[in-house]
Amino acid sequence: MNRSLRDPVLLPAVLLVWAAVLLFVLYPLARLLFLTFWNGGPSLDAVAGLVRDWTNRAALVNSLVLAALVGVAGTALGFMFALLTVRANLPSWLRRAIDAVVLLPLISPPFTAAIALIFALGPRGLISYHVFGLTKVNIYGLSGTLLSETLTYFPVAYLTLKAVVANIDPNLEDSAFSLGARRWRVFRTVTLPLATPGVANAFLLVSAASLADFATPLILAGTKFPVLPTQAFLQITGLYDMRGGAALCFLLLVPALAIFIGQRRWIERRGGSFVTVTGKVGAATRVKSLSPPAIVVLGVVCGLVVLLVLICYLLILAASLVRGLGADNTLSFAHYAHVFSGGLKAVRDTLIIATLCMPLGGLFAVVLGFLVARTQFPGRRALEFAAMMNYALPGTIVGIAYLLAFNDPPLALTGTAFILVVCYVFRYSLAGTRATTAVLAQVDPSIEEASASLGARRDVTFRRIVLPLVRPALLAGMTVLFIRAMTAISATIFLVSLNWSLVTVRILEGITNLELGQASAFSMLVIALVYLAVVIASLAMRRLNAGSLGQAGALLGG
Amino acid sequence: MTTGTRLRLDRVSKRFQRDGQAALAAVNDVSLTVEPGELLTLLGPSGCGKTTTLRMVAGFEQPDDGRIYIGDQDVTGLMVYRRGIGFVFQNYALFPHLTVFENVAYGLKVRRVSTADVARRVSRVLELVGLPGYERRFPNQLSGGEQQRVAVARAVVVEPQLLLFDEPLSNLDAKLRVQMRAELSRLQKQLAITTVYVTHDQDEAMAISDRIAVMRAGSVAQIGTAEDLYRAPRSAFVAQFIGRVNLVDSTVIAVTGERMTVELWGASLTGPVGPGCGAGARVTLVIRPESLTLVPESTKAGATDVVVAGVVRSRTFLGEKVEYTVEVAGALLHAVAYDPARGGVHEVGARVGVSCDAGAVRPLP
Numbered sequence: 012m013n014r015s016l017r018d019p020v021l022l023p024a025v026l027l028v029w030a031a032v033l034l035f036v037l038y039p040l041a042r043l044l045f046l047t048f049w050n051g052g053p054s055l056d057a058v059a060g061l062v063r064d065w066t067n068r069a070a071l072v073n074s075l076v077l078a079a080l081v082g083v084a085g086t087a088l089g090f091m092f093a094l095l096t097v098r099a100n101l102p103s104w105l106r107r108a109i110d111a112v113v114l115l116p117l118i119s120p121p122f123t124a125a126i127a128l129i130f131a132l133g134p135r136g137l138i139s140y141h142v143f144g145l146t147k148v149n150i151y152g153l154s155g156t157l158l159s160e161t162l163t164y165f166p167v168a169y170l171t172l173k174a175v176v177a178n179i180d181p182n183l184e185d186s187a188f189s190l191g192a193r194r195w196r197v198f199r200t201v202t203l204p205l206a207t208p209g210v211a212n213a214f215l216l217v218s219a220a221s222l223a224d225f226a227t228p229l230i231l232a233g234t235k236f237p238v239l240p241t242q243a244f245l246q247i248t249g250l251y252d253m254r255g256g257a258a259l260c261f262l263l264l265v266p267a268l269a270i271f272i273g274q275r276r277w278i279e280r281r282g283g284s285f286v287t288v289t290g291k292v293g294a295a296t297r298v299k300s301l302s303p304p305a306i307v308v309l310g311v312v313c314g315l316v317v318l319l320v321l322i323c324y325l326l327i328l329a330a331s332l333v334r335g336l337g338a339d340n341t342l343s344f345a346h347y348a349h350v351f352s353g354g355l356k357a358v359r360d361t362l363i364i365a366t367l368c369m370p371l372g373g374l375f376a377v378v379l380g381f382l383v384a385r386t387q388f389p390g391r392r393a394l395e396f397a398a399m400m401n402y403a404l405p406g407t408i409v410g411i412a413y414l415l416a417f418n419d420p421p422l423a424l425t426g427t428a429f430i431l432v433v434c435y436v437f438r439y440s441l442a443g444t445r446a447t448t449a450v451l452a453q454v455d456p457s458i459e460e461a462s463a464s465l466g467a468r469r470d471v472t473f474r475r476i477v478l479p480l481v482r483p484a485l486l487a488g489m490t491v492l493f494i495r496a497m498t499a500i501s502a503t504i505f506l507v508s509l510n511w512s513l514v515t516v517r518i519l520e521g522i523t524n525l526e527l528g529q530a531s532a533f534s535m536l537v538i539a540l541v542y543l544a545v546v547i548a549s550l551a552m553r554r555l556n557a558g559s560l561g562q563a564g565a566l567l568g569g
Numbered sequence: 570m571t572t573g574t575r576l577r578l579d580r581v582s583k584r585f586q587r588d589g590q591a592a593l594a595a596v597n598d599v600s601l602t603v604e605p606g607e608l609l610t611l612l613g614p615s616g617c618g619k620t621t622t623l624r625m626v627a628g629f630e631q632p633d634d635g636r637i638y639i640g641d642q643d644v645t646g647l648m649v650y651r652r653g654i655g656f657v658f659q660n661y662a663l664f665p666h667l668t669v670f671e672n673v674a675y676g677l678k679v680r681r682v683s684t685a686d687v688a689r690r691v692s693r694v695l696e697l698v699g700l701p702g703y704e705r706r707f708p709n710q711l712s713g714g715e716q717q718r719v720a721v722a723r724a725v726v727v728e729p730q731l732l733l734f735d736e737p738l739s740n741l742d743a744k745l746r747v748q749m750r751a752e753l754s755r756l757q758k759q760l761a762i763t764t765v766y767v768t769h770d771q772d773e774a775m776a777i778s779d780r781i782a783v784m785r786a787g788s789v790a791q792i793g794t795a796e797d798l799y800r801a802p803r804s805a806f807v808a809q810f811i812g813r814v815n816l817v818d819s820t821v822i823a824v825t826g827e828r829m830t831v832e833l834w835g836a837s838l839t840g841p842v843g844p845g846c847g848a849g850a851r852v853t854l855v856i857r858p859e860s861l862t863l864v865p866e867s868t869k870a871g872a873t874d875v876v877v878a879g880v881v882r883s884r885t886f887l888g889e890k891v892e893y894t895v896e897v898a899g900a901l902l903h904a905v906a907y908d909p910a911r912g913g914v915h916e917v918g919a920r921v922g923v924s925c926d927a928g929a930v931r932p933l934p
Contacts, residue, residue: 454665455660455662457658457659457660457662458662458663458664458665460627460629460649460656460658460662461656461658461662461663461664461723462664462675463628463629463648463649463650464627464649464650464654464655464656464724464733465650465655465675465676465679465723465724465727466650466651466653466676466679466680466727467650467675467676467679468648468650471679475675476664479666480665480666
């Protein structure tokens with residue numbers, strides 16, 4: 012008989028987590044697949060019907076091409092930033108400034124980069140028209156979407172690769188130098204091969220983010236460049252075609268799942284489950300593998316990107332503070348007045364839901380992380396995998412699946428705040444779970460054995476030993492939940508109701524109604540709130556002696 | 570304090586399953602008894618199953634076969650936290666977020682001991698391990714030796730029936746190790762708690778133990794006092810693991826009563842008879858390095874020893890002694906000479922006589 016299941020506490024905990032995962036992850040997905048492939052009997056009608064339509068075929072191809080392109084561009088940019096900040100011996104204030112700017116796209120509400128690019132590079136854009144006098148710039152379609160998504164998601168690659176590059180033992184490069192290799196050769200034969208797994212991982216993360224992105228294409232892709240998430244959205248909200256939407260979700264699900272499984276395989280083969288990078292940076296030797304000209308090139312490229320990001324956000328700020336950016340540039344607080352009158356309910360609802368998510372999701376994350384990292388029970392790996400599904404799959408799929416599963420009795424949850432909270436908890440707890448397993452990887456299991464040997468039951472050990480030790484992970488996980496709850500759109504758009512409206516949805520409404528100033532004001536408010544949360548969290552982290560903003564930021568990376 | 574608990578392992582086995590590979594027997598049919606108040610050491614090379622055995626006694630691992638009894642109670646299926654043990658870990662496993670006081674009080678609080686009693690017992694045990702006044706420090710403010718003492722205090726404060734040590738000294742430097750093992754030994758005698766102690770260090774085992782169980786490949790090779798194991802090893806493995814040894818193949822020439830005569834380097838030597846030795850039997854002789862004396866080449870054999878010619882191949886000067894490797898009849902022998910200041914040192918390449926005393930030679934069974 013399996014010993015762990017005789018534990019009086021472990022079994023109920025495992026059953027509880029399994030029940031939650033079955034109900035809120037697997038059941039909705041099952042409903043989605045059922046609707047796609049069951050029409051009075053097993054049927055491929057829905058998928059076949061889709062593939063006959065040019066738009067849908069194009070959407071599939073476009074999504075994949077876009078994901079690959081964003082993956083390459085974002086990873087390249089992220090790698091350059093990582094080399095610059097880790098290897099170029101920049102002064103620390105400059106590194107921190109770069110980090111702060113690069114963090115912006117990660118914590119911004121959706122659409123931010125897209126709106127800003129329209130302001131900057133649109134037909135009447137600040138840069139394209141007013142600076143360069145161009146009139147025929149086309150920001151809509153593949154190029155604009157690619158640019159916007161790259162700017163939005165390269166920080167994911169940057170944060171991943173920064174850790175990878177920083178963890179390459181400088182002694183290895185030194186020994187290559189000592190064997191007579193020159194800089195470029197050392198970089199090519201030592202640095203790059205050692206970073207390759209991290210680069211591949213970053214590529215998959217960025218591709219997955221692009222594949223799942225709903226907001227950017229909705230604004231920038233236009234009708235000539237359809238992609239799957241927006242097609243699924245339009246199929247359901249425009250045509251009320253649930254089956255068609257579900258089938259589109261299936262088309263999206265296949266590549267998303269493939270990327271997710273590929274990424275997991277890749278990491279596992281290298282020995283870590285969640286944690287790709289552990290341990291400390293090696294000896295305090297000065298890294299020499301970047302030549303001064305290389306640093307200059309990296310500095311120019313990264314400087315331009317930082318400048319573009321800054322311009323984007325300044326434009327949003329400007330748009331929120333004038334009547335109509337580009338048309339009527341008189342200072343006005345009308346947009347903010349609107350946010351704090353008509354928009355106040357959305358702000359309040361969003362804050363309520365985000366606040367509800369934090370303790371629930373934090374606890375779920377820590378319990379799951381503990382079960383995965385520290386206990387043995389049948390089906391442990393299956394549970395781990397299932398619990399990650401909602402995180403790994405594009406929000407559009409999760410949103411539509413929830414819509415299908417929880418629209419009717421006995422589980423009629425749509426229209427409640429509960430469904431939003433549940434959606435966020437199961438979609439965004441994973442960061443906390445990862446942080447928990449990472450912390451526990453640093454804590455020797457004998458600490459818990461010591462507690463057991465002193466007479467403490469599993470639950471006592473968990474409460475008195477594990478929870479205090481994983482406090483930093485709990486905090487990080489809750490911060491991520493807060494940020495995501497403030498900024499999520501792709502799943503949320505299907506789950507909001509008259510009772511519960513969210514800021515991100517108001518931003519989308521502002522854009523569709525061409526009230527970009529209002530959308531900008533809402534965006535600025537979200538950015539301010541989220542930045543505040545990150546600052547508070549990193550102060551708390553410092554009190555817990557657990558690193559700082561970088562860590563909370565790194566958790567957002569994927 | 571609790572005294573008088575006997576620990577008994579009855580044919581305990583444990584196999585570990587590695588993915589896709591055949592099950593590996595980590596512990597194989599181990600039976601042993603630790604008497605009340607006794608300190609038994611499990612000694613063996615890494616991978617011999619000693620730690621697994623200890624962890625099964627603690628309840629961290631579950632045996633696949635066999636029973637474990639603490640006193641009269643069969644604890645085989647009992648959860649760790651109900652076994653009433655104290656466990657001292659190799660890395661001490663102090664709770665990093667709790668102070669010394671809170672660490673030591675932990676087991677008492679879990680047992681719902683009253684606050685006043687907790688304070689009294691914690692301060693008494695901290696005194697016992699020589700750390701009074703350390704209550705409010707955190708583990709990361711302590712030296713290795715201090716952490717070790719806190720770990721011991723935490724284990725004994727709950728008055729366990731059984732005290733279990735898993736290589737507790739291996740993270741300390743050599744000098745501190747010697748000091749701590751004396752303290753552990755004193756404390757264990759004072760508290761008279763039945764104790765199982767795991768180590769791979771034979772000096773530590775010999776210094777601290779009432780009895781030693783030498784383990785090899787999941788089985789107990791021999792149990793006995795340090796003296797028994799050193800003087801009368803029952804296998805080449807035990808002979809080699811406890812101290813340094815020369816194992817020399819030989820033939821029995823004759824057996825007369827309690828004495829037998831064996832061939833050694835072309836000469837004959839008479840010593841105590843081994844079990845199952847008859848005339849003509851092949852035996853392996855155990856000769857400890859200190860039984861071999863290096864003498865001038867021309868020395869003649871006496872009545873009770875043999876002398877054979879050899880060449881010094883290496884020497885290691887260690888202060889109070891010199892260790893030699895001497896080539897004799899094509900084989901390399903270990904010899905040791907004490908007090909070299911008086912006896913002189915032989916140079917490498919010197920031709921010497923090697924004298925072996927008959928009384929010190931024992932056959933392996």
